[in-house]
Amino acid sequence: MPNDHLTAASVEPPADERTPEQLLRIIFDYTAKIANEKSLSNVLLHMADMGREMILADRCTVWLIDRRSRELFTTVAHGVDEIRIPLGTGFAGYAIETGEPILIEDAYNDPRHNAANDQKTGYHTKSLITVPFVGNDGSILGAYQAVNKRSASSVFTNRDLEHLTLAASYAGKSLESVMLHEEIAATQRDLIVAMGEIGESRSKETGNHVKRVAEYSYILAIGCGLSHEEAEQLKIASPMHDIGKVAIPDAILQKPGKLTEEEFEIMKQHTLIGYSMLKSSGRALLNIAATIALQHHEKWNGAGYPHGLSGEDIHLYGRITAIADVFDALGSDRVYKKAWELDRILALMQEERGRHFDPALIDVFFEQLPKLLTIREQYQDKLISP
């Protein structure tokens, strides 16, 4: 097996246990790798490798709890695809439920062993260790499981159990912080989509407006050289540009004709309201959304609202969303107007180059037009019969 840790040992007869130097080296190497890892599946893979190398196990898996489906699951590791079992079953379920580690010499003598998996995979489980993982608040996050010792007897010892417990405590903190990070990011995404849809339904904008604006923003961001990560953030945040409309009266939002001056003053407030709704969270993604809500009606020549900013004083995300939003609004039916033909829309986009819109971004817009039109086609509004 091509592995640094084994090179030193390979000239000596196979040993059942690591020397203290080898153990330290393995722990040192893997905890450094795990601490630098941002993706949950990679953390789990490194943990499985670390456990296997430390105690010379044939296989090592990390079980996590899926509370929503009340299952335990393992990710792909050491030749095993994802497995899901009901919470509370098997050795892992037992260790997680009781918080106690398990050391078994022969799994087939124990009623908790589920032989069905062995039958399916043709693998023979003999000796096994399962150690629960505890998070910062004392709650159990999952379990570490090692199967079959790579030694003549194939049986794990109490020392192996101690070492795997050690591995669990070293890796547990990093695992918990990566899980928390993923949870927060997922929650933010869900909230943003939900809130964007509220703004959309209040102003009775056409069904897929926010989705198209999100996709257009992504394409324009990539087109002007932003990284995939940045473009992705913009795509998630831009659907919230009109969230402040939740506070604007229906009589104004749904007025079929032109707004009076006073009504327009009230309408303009949706930018400031959206900004103040989003800005206080301090989360990066919501900060971006706040800026977009505030600036999506600013114009390159300073004639926009609410602050009359001009040129690059308007955040790039605000300038991108302005193009995406107007391009889409012109092509859609609204309470106050019919959808425009594409030619007329494109003529206006060009005419407003350097006036409403950032000239460099309008160039990107025309370069990316085929992709934008594909999105327009793909997320068409459903025709509703009158």
Ligand SMILES: [Fe+2]
């Ligand atoms: Fe708006």
Ligand SMILES: [Fe+2]
């Ligand atoms: Fe909009």
